[in-house]
Amino acid sequence: MNIQIYVNKKNPDVLKAERFFKERRISYQIVDLKKHKLGRKELEVFIRAAGSARALVDREGKKALERPVAHMTTDSLIIDELLSDPSALISPIVRNGTKATVGADEEAWKQWVAQG
Numbered sequence: 639m640n641i642q643i644y645v646n647k648k649n650p651d652v653l654k655a656e657r658f659f660k661e662r663r664i665s666y667q668i669v670d671l672k673k674h675k676l677g678r679k680e681l682e683v684f685i686r687a688a689g690s691a692r693a694l695v696d697r698e699g700k701k702a703l704e705r706p707v708a709h710m711t712t713d714s715l716i717i718d719e720l721l722s723d724p725s726a727l728i729s730p731i732v733r734n735g736t737k738a739t740v741g742a743d744e745e746a747w748k749q750w751v752a753q754g
Contacts, residue, residue, distance in 0.1 A: 639734060639750060641666035644674075644684075646696070646729040651742040655730045658747055671724040681720060684731050687738035691716040694740060696728045 643655050643666055659666045681691075688694045691713040696702045703709075707719040707726045720726060732739045732747065739746045 639664055639754070642669050642733045643667070644669045644671055644724075644727065644729070644731040644733065646671045646725055646727060649729060652730045654742040654744070655732050655747075658744060662751060664751065671727060671729070674724070676721055676724045678717075678721065680733075681717060683733060683736060683738050684727070684740065685713075685717075687731070688728075688740045691720065694720065694728055694731075695726050702726070 641659055641664060643652065643659075645652050645668055656666070656668075684694055685691050692711065695707055695710075695716060697708050705723075705726050707716055707723075710716050710719065728740050730741070732743070734750050737746075737750065
C-alpha cells in the first residue's frame with residue numbers, strides 16, 4: 639500500500655487520516671500542497687474520487703471564499719486553477735495508487751487495508 643495524504647492545512651480530518659494509518663502501522667507520506675505542484679494525472683485521480691472538479695474545491699470559511707476558484711462552476715477552468723494553485727483543494731485527500739478519498743473516509747480506508 640502506497641498512501642499519500644495531501645494536505646493544505648492541519649484540520650480534524652487530516653489528523654483523523656494520520657491517526658487511522660498510524661494506528662494500523664501503515665506508512666504514509668504527507669504531501670504539503672503549499673509546496674507541491676500537482677500533475678494533471680494526480681488531479682484526474684482526485685476528480686474521479688470526488689465526482690467532479692467542483693467537489694474538490696474548499697468553500698469553507700471566509701479565506702477560502704476569497705479565492706476566485708471558489709466561485710467557478712466550469713470544470714475546465716477549475717482544473718486549470720487547481721493545477722496552478724492547489725491550495726484551494728479540500729484537505730485531506732488520501733491517495734492509494736489510482737484510488738483516492740476526499741476528506742475523512744474511514745470506510746474506504748478500511749476497504750483498502752482489507753484488500754492489502
